[in-house]
Amino acid sequence: MIIRPLVRSLCAGAMVLAASIGFIAPGVASPPSDQHRAPRAPALPEGLSALSWVVADATTGDVLASRAPHMHLPPASTLKTLFALTVLPKLPAEKLHTVSPADLAGLGAGSSQVGVQEGRAYRVADLWRGVFLRSGGDAVHVLAAMNGGVQKTIADMRQRAEELGADDTRVMSPDGYDTPGQYSSAYDLALFGRAGLADPAFAQYCSTAVASFPGGVDSDGRVGSSFEIQNTNRLLTGTTDVDPYPGLIGIKNGYTTLAGNTLIAAAHRGNRTLIVTVMNPQAGSVYEEARSLLDWGFAADDKVQPVGALRPAGVNPAVLHRAKANTKPTAEAAPLPAQAPPADGTSHSDAHAGLMSPIGMAAVGALLVSLVGSLWLLRRRMRR
Template sequence: MRLWSIIFAALVLLLTFPIDQERLLASAASAAAERQAEETAGQNGREPVPEPANIASESAILIDQESGLVLFAKNAFARMYPASITKIVTAIVAIETSELDETVTVSKEARNEDGTRVYLSEGEQKTMEQMLYAMMLNSGNDAATAIAEHIDGSKALFAERMNEFVRDVVGVHDSNFVNPSGLPDENHYTTAYDMAQIARYAMRNETFRTIVSTVRMPWDGLEWKSTLINHNRLLTSYEGATGIKNGYTRAAGNTLASSATRGDKSLIGVVLKAPSSNQAYKDMTALFDYGFAAFQSNTLFAKGETYTEEEGDTTREWVAQQPIRVLARSGDQPHMSVDSQGQVMVENDFGPQKVGQLEPVKTQVHAMRSEEAAAMPETEKEAATSSPYAIWMPAAGIVVAAAAVWAAAKRRKRNRDTSDF
């Protein structure tokens, strides 16, 4: 019986061996986490929220406003006519290149512009801010032309500025604008993806956000005294809607770029060539409902958090100047990586996409050292501790040693017993 007691003690000693205890604890924690995940899934019993299946618009997209990550897309890279959502570009360019209190004088060409107007008079003067409200709320083409001429002297020159802006500042490359209002032209086009990224850029600007979220404001013009009412119906019909702009021409059909925020989730959607105005809003509502129901916000990096990467003898370190957050399907962890330039990438169903940028802190090249001399013992140590023999060989040795001690003690006792007689 003593032998079995010794063997039992040896096994207890084995299980309390420090390295193996860590492994056992890690294994137990992992198993517990898996059981908890299974129990949670069983308790929730929720099926993944399906993507919208009946988007009638020819092109549509939904993105995470904070990161720009694409969450839904239908023909998102097809070139389409934008109609009056063109004015998103005109507005953000004007805000960034002029002062709101500048005086804008209406030309004859602006006075006689085609399409929707706020009935500006030739020679009438308004501030840039007033013109922006007239253009974005009431979709005044006359105001758009007056803005363009004020900044660059002509619509054509201003269109060149628009194209440079979306290419060089926003970073999209599949749009071309030939006028500031969106009037039809075969060379005036965009994509749902481009327009969503342009809208996302514009919504970072406080003045732009204030204008496009305004439902109504009084208008006191020389020819027209009225109340400007925002044509974007979602502002009064959808909870959390914050902007942005709708449009229509016969060639473009109905277009809509919109934004909405609920809690820690902000979305931007674009639909192009919807068969009707009602369908454009129905499609946008479906996109927003899907985004808010199916996704959750995840913090990839807190402000000030660092990221370190070692490659050979070089250690690189970056820091997040601002929090980097991204929407991912509820219950999923974002597939994140950081490239050699500090770009934070996330991959989802629509491929790898940049969602943030880390700033470099330092790059350190280590002094040459005897890698082979330092690495080989460590490698052997890792191999030894990872082998199953590393666990059981010590135990076997302990058991054998214990048995030998027990046998020797037995012999000594027998010898003592014999000598006593």
């Protein structure tokens, strides 16, 4: 009888700690959504299956609702947004670079590619379109080489994440390729998306639906045949099974075996711009879950109290530059891989996720309080 209160307190404290640090064991449902609703506010969408998601106001940084926002998960190609935030300001758009074999060394097997060829010269702006529209890992590696190499770029990305307050992100590859120990969170991806919208160049690239990618110039000055590339973000371009979302600005989608489908999407309506991040839906489409969250966010305008805020507060993209694509989509976007089967998608590091964050520290405190109370109760009963 004496042991039962102790066990109950330990279990309660452990549940608080597990929910706060974002560790969800395989087969266990995601924690409930965070939302402070006024009586007139719409209910959150039904059927959301993503392990983690965030809805935030791009201008104020207010987080309107979320589920497990700090859960550590593989980000897939959405990590390319941090790559762009890090490298894009350093390289002039018109700079030409001739691709060497070393530039493409280390490109992961099965990586998405835009079609960069060794021995040909490309403008930086064209390489960025290859990154944003076709998620080209080959373009990422060339730009990383221009930045001083992959390892330097990884170090730079870690520093940039730290500057942005992205405490949930650990970079191990510049392109989001599945790499042991690499993770991010829905919260951090929203940070990256918001910071990107404050940069006109980033905003233009991420909102371009269709572009012409050059064949490059060889050593003899001959220009290769160019070809059309279309953005793989289905909410931007639309496909036979996904309608384009009205007012969508774009940003970045991703997919790997470990990450499942991931997405950062931003849309503008009236005088409001929202950012939604969705990580690894366990059923259904990442695009439809993002669509339902955007719809909810616009319907909840001024009807919900924020549950948090994107750091740093100084980032305020009050004026967003939504670039118009050079041409309208003329063909259906290349289909994305099928949804991965349900999986926990976590790394060994996830068990320690958020322990040093304010929420994680609060959870540790709650656990300690539970332990102290249980020990006091045990001692009191023993005295009897």
